[in-house]
Amino acid sequence: MSTGGPRNPEDLAREIERLVREYSGQAHGANAPAGPGSPAFVPGVTPVPYAGRVFGGDEVAAAVRSALDFWLTLGPEGDAFERELATAIGVSRSILVNSGSSANLLALSALTSPKLPAERRLRPGDEVITCASGFPTTAAPIVQNGAVPVFLDADPSTGNVDCSGLEEAYAPGRTKAVMLAHALGNPFDLARVTAFCRARDLWLIEDNCDALGSRYALPGESPRWTGSFGDLSTQSFYPPHHITTGEGGAVNIARDMRFKVIVESFRDWGRDCWCASGKDNTCGKRFAWQLGDLPEGYDHKYTYSHLGYNLKPLDVQAAIGRVQLGRLPGFGEARRRNWEYLRSALEPLSGSFDFMRATPGAEPSWFGFMLLVRDGAPFTAVELSRGLDEKKIGNRRLFGGNLVRQPAFVQLLRDDPAAFRVVGGLDGADRLMRSALFVGVYPGLTRPMLDYVVETLHQFAR
Numbered sequence: 371m372s373t374g375g376p377r378n379p380e381d382l383a384r385e386i387e388r389l390v391r392e393y394s395g396q397a398h399g400a401n402a403p404a405g406p407g408s409p410a411f412v413p414g415v416t417p418v419p420y421a422g423r424v425f426g427g428d429e430v431a432a433a434v435r436s437a438l439d440f441w442l443t444l445g446p447e448g449d450a451f452e453r454e455l456a457t458a459i460g461v462s463r464s465i466l467v468n469s470g471s472s473a474n475l476l477a478l479s480a481l482t483s484p485k486l487p488a489e490r491r492l493r494p495g496d497e498v499i500t501c502a503s504g505f506p507t508t509a510a511p512i513v514q515n516g517a518v519p520v521f522l523d524a525d526p527s528t529g530n531v532d533c534s535g536l537e538e539a540y541a542p543g544r545t546k547a548v549m550l551a552h553a554l555g556n557p558f559d560l561a562r563v564t565a566f567c568r569a570r571d572l573w574l575i576e577d578n579c580d581a582l583g584s585r586y587a588l589p590g591e592s593p594r595w596t597g598s599f600g601d602l603s604t605q606s607f608y609p610p611h612h613i614t615t616g617e618g619g620a621v622n623i624a625r626d627m628r629f630k631v632i633v634e635s636f637r638d639w640g641r642d643c644w645c646a647s648g649k650d651n652t653c654g655k656r657f658a659w660q661l662g663d664l665p666e667g668y669d670h671k672y673t674y675s676h677l678g679y680n681l682k683p684l685d686v687q688a689a690i691g692r693v694q695l696g697r698l699p700g701f702g703e704a705r706r707r708n709w710e711y712l713r714s715a716l717e718p719l720s721g722s723f724d725f726m727r728a729t730p731g732a733e734p735s736w737f738g739f740m741l742l743v744r745d746g747a748p749f750t751a752v753e754l755s756r757g758l759d760e761k762k763i764g765n766r767r768l769f770g771g772n773l774v775r776q777p778a779f780v781q782l783l784r785d786d787p788a789a790f791r792v793v794g795g796l797d798g799a800d801r802l803m804r805s806a807l808f809v810g811v812y813p814g815l816t817r818p819m820l821d822y823v824v825e826t827l828h829q830f831a832r
């Protein structure tokens with residue numbers, strides 16, 4: 371009942387937050403990390419997703435607080451999340467964007483900047499070495515920037531690039547960069563790839579979208595987070611990923627802070643000005659620049675040094691991301707525990723399946739549990755995928771399989787036979803396309819769910 375006079379905004383916000391937490395506690399129980407309070411599991415009835423949002427009242431309260439604040443565009447939460455994310459990965463800087471695909475587009479576009487030394491700048495027709503197996507938007511930005519992807523094969527046992535083709539793929543003067551994803555959280559051979567890039571002055575972009583929280587140790591060194599080895603790296607915060615903000619992502623800058631202004635410029639319309647949203651004249655000479663063929667003093671805010679985009683997220687996403695980031699260590703542990711559990715419980719099925727293994731030197735924070743149907747098994751991966759689906763067990767193929775067999779890439783080559791190059795055969799990528807699929811290990815899975823997955827796979831193999 372009303373007590374009379376108007377209540378102040380702080381009191382109202384506190385009451386709203388209390389109600390939001392109460393609501394979330396009742397409405398979102400099924401989205402909490404798996405534990406003793408998880409809802410009962412009914413085999414064959416309760417779905418076993420391959421991934422999903424895991425969150426609680428803290429995330430919902432953070433989102434509502436940010437909504438009440440109504441700053442909307444990147445602001446205080448964005449600044450804090452960028453700092454916290456960079457610290458968590460061990461990089462100099464993280465820049466938030468609206469998806470992992472946008473992050474890949476920006477990271478690759480950044481290499482085309484005239485602010486980089488001419489001999490290292492990626493120009494149309496230059497080449498970028500990548501892997502034929504994986505997610506399409508790791509490779510698409512290369513084409514979108516007028517450069518030529520050079521596809522290497524994948525190793526079916528790790529899901530990652532087969533590094534044996536690196537030397538052959540290298541074209542002196544034309545190769546400018548290597549852009550590779552860590553497959554399903556399993557770091558690629560960073561020792562080999564970083565040494566290759568260093569020896570030839572090539573940029574390295576790590577697509578870390580599926581590997582937040584994975585670690586890798588270079589020979590003789592302590593383990594470091596993936597995403598901190600390349601010049602640039604990228605994250606996705608789409609719901610199946612290690613942490614989520616709904617849509618969302620980030621570009622990480624390992625060391626070279628020239629990339630801060632460049633990546634932000636491409637993200638923010640291509641502008642030369644680096645003022646944060648709502649700020650003016652950070653450089654102190656807003657009306658004193660003379661750039662391009664513009665008249666001297668033309669407003670720096672409306673000066674464009676790149677052909678850019680607008681790929682910014684909202685502050686409310688950052689508010690959610692900060693809470694999720696706090697959960698990352700626990701999430702990573704759960705993913706590793708679930709992966710190990712499946713791995714040992716499925717060992718007896720090694721006559722029917724090959725199992726993905728961790729790259730030597732790696733401590734993966736797994737995105738999923740990948741198995742490959744063995745050639746000669748009495749069923750195909752398509753049949754297995756369908757069978758699991760009928761049993762309500764979520765499963766996915768290894769994204770685009772062999773990308774060069776996707777309609778978009780077939781068309782690309784039809785339109786221009788020089789649109790991309792393939793080095794060696796792509797038997798490994800074909801094998802992954804033909805026989806690999808993965809099931810979930812995410813922190814929302816309970817032990818009964820994992821047991822049901824194991825039992826169903828045993829039945830299938832029988």
Ligand SMILES: Cc1ncc(COP(=O)(O)O)c(C=O)c1O
Nearest residue numbers: 469470471505551579580606608
């Ligand atoms: C390796 C990899 N890179 C990039 C992306 C794209 O991320 P987003 O869906 O946020 O655009 C994905 C998507 O899952 C991915 O698996």
